Amino acid sequence: MSRKSHVLVIEDNSDQVYLIRLGLEKCIPGVNVAVVSDEAGVATYFASLEQQDSVAPQLILLDLYMPLKQNGLRILAYIKAYFLSKQRPATPVIILSYSDQPDDIKECYDLGVNAYMIKPIKGEDLLALFRTLRIYWLETVTLPLKK
Numbered sequence: 001m002s003r004k005s006h007v008l009v010i011e012d013n014s015d016q017v018y019l020i021r022l023g024l025e026k027c028i029p030g031v032n033v034a035v036v037s038d039e040a041g042v043a044t045y046f047a048s049l050e051q052q053d054s055v056a057p058q059l060i061l062l063d064l065y066m067p068l069k070q071n072g073l074r075i076l077a078y079i080k081a082y083f084l085s086k087q088r089p090a091t092p093v094i095i096l097s098y099s100d101q102p103d104d105i106k107e108c109y110d111l112g113v114n115a116y117m118i119k120p121i122k123g124e125d126l127l128a129l130f131r132t133l134r135i136y137w138l139e140t141v142t143l144p145l146k147k
Contacts, residue, residue, distance in 0.1 A: 004030050004031070004032060005028050005030070005031045005032065005058055005059070005134075005138050006031075006032045006034070006055065006056075006057040006058055006059075007024055007028070007031055007032070007033050007034070007057055007058065007059045007060070007061065008034045008035075008036070008045065008057040008059070008060045008061070008091075009021065009024075009033055009034070009035045009036075009060075009061045010035075010036050010037075010041075010042060010060065010061065010062045010063060010066070010075060011035065011037065011061070011062075011063045011066075011096075012037045012038060012063065012066045012067055013063070014037075016063065016119075017035050017037070019123070019126060020033075020061065020096075020126075021033050021035065023123075023126050023127050023129075023130045024130055026127060026130070027127060027130035027131045027133075027134050028130070028134045028138065034057065038066065038071075039066070039071060039074060039075055039078070042075050042078060042079070043078070046078075046079075046082050056083075056088065056091050057091055058091065058092075058137070058138060058143070059091065059092055059094065059133070059137050059138065060079065060091050060092065060093045060094065061094050061096045062075060062076060062079075062093055062094070062095055062096065062113075063095075063096060063097055064095050064097035064099055064104060064108065065097065065098075065099065069099075069104065069107075072095070072097075073107065073108070073111060076093060076095070076108065076111050076112070076113060077111055079091075079093055080093070080111065080112045089143065089144035089145070092114040092115070092137055092141075092143070093112075093113050093114055094113070094114060094115045094116070094117060094133070094137075095108050095113050095115070095116045095117065096117050096119055097116070097117075097118065097119060098118065098119050099118070100118050117129060
């Protein structure tokens with residue numbers, strides 16, 4: 001991979017943040033991981049993109065239960081609306097959740113999530129998931145250039 005990757009992780013559990021960051025850093029060399037832990041943090045993060053004229057992340061990983069499902073759904077809707085309002089190419093949003101409930105999955109896809117992945121329990125399975133994310137979203141798929 002020739003360019004530095006930027007990933008935004010939206011997760012409210014500090015233990016999960018640690019494991020996700022560790023896994024991303026191991027599977028995506030040189031990755032820049034930004035972390036926010038609540039709805040206010042998401043709004044602040046996206047406002048700072050505008051103020052600093054920064055490039056949006058190439059990938060967003062969002063926990064659905066932040067701590068409630070409604071929080072995660074509001075964050076997803078906010079992100080989708082943000083990119084639409086700015087007329088910018090949207091960054092892919094991937095739900096990373098322990099929930100395998102069909103209603104949760106359907107609701108996320110109805111709101112425009114790009115992928116829904118169930119968090120694995122085992123560490124080696126989490127690393128495999130991050131390698132798959134890297135290969136698919138950062139090396140295989142061609143996304144529009146960000147402005």
